[in-house]
Amino acid sequence: MGTIDHTRILDAAGIVREPFSLPGGASVLLTMAHQLVAPYGVLRKAQASSPPYRGWQSHHIVEHQDLVRLGLVSRFPPYEELLCVLIPERAHIGRINSQLRRHAPMGASMGAHALLGAYAAAYDLVGDYCGAPPGLVRKELMAIVRATFRLAGAL
Numbered sequence: 001m002g003t004i005d006h007t008r009i010l011d012a013a014g015i016v017r018e019p020f021s022l023p024g025g026a027s028v029l030l031t032m033a034h035q036l037v038a039p040y041g042v043l044r045k046a047q048a049s050s051p052p053y054r055g056w057q058s059h060h061i062v063e064h065q066d067l068v069r070l071g072l073v074s075r076f077p078p079y080e081e082l083l084c085v086l087i088p089e090r091a092h093i094g095r096i097n098s099q100l101r102r103h104a105p106m107g108a109s110m111g112a113h114a115l116l117g118a119y120a121a122a123y124d125l126v127g128d129y130c131g132a133p134p135g136l137v138r139k140e141l142m143a144i145v146r147a148t149f150r151l152a153g154a155l
Contacts, residue, residue: 003077004077004148005077006082008151010144012150013144014143015143017030017032023050023051024050024051026049027046032140033132033137035085039083040060040080040082044058047086056088056089057088058085061085061141062148066104067152069109069110070111070115070154072152087129096126099118099122099125100118102121103122112154112155116149120142123141123145124138
């Protein structure tokens with residue numbers, strides 16, 4: 001089966017994307033919802049070298065600790081290579097992380113279906129931060145979560 005990388009996940013999720021060059025020369029992917037996605041390490045470097053995105057953060061669309069929680073981490077690349085989205089800091093810390101911790105507390109035993117509910121609650125609050133049509137950001141993020149779990153055999 002091999003490692004489940006970001007390309008396989010995006011393909012399985014049906015995410016239409018195209019290469020996008022950020023100021024500073026970094027290359028990431030731009031989705032139909034205008035989200036910037038790439039592996040964590042790539043987005044961190046891109047964000048640091050792109051003045052318009054200073055203060056934004058790389059968010060693992062499916063958190064590493066949830067892959068561990070489900071016993072799936074060995075199916076995926078290392079932390080630095082997991083699929084992320086570049087989002088405003090307030091959306092990351094103030095919305096996503098707080099909702100994920102509320103609905104899926106660290107250390108709690110949960111299955112993939114329960115985690116889907118936690119991600120849905122978190123991504124409901126992100127909003128269309130990048131000018132996408134209403135609901136498209138959430139739709140893409142949830143498609144990625146479902147594809148990740150499905151490819152790993154958790155759904």
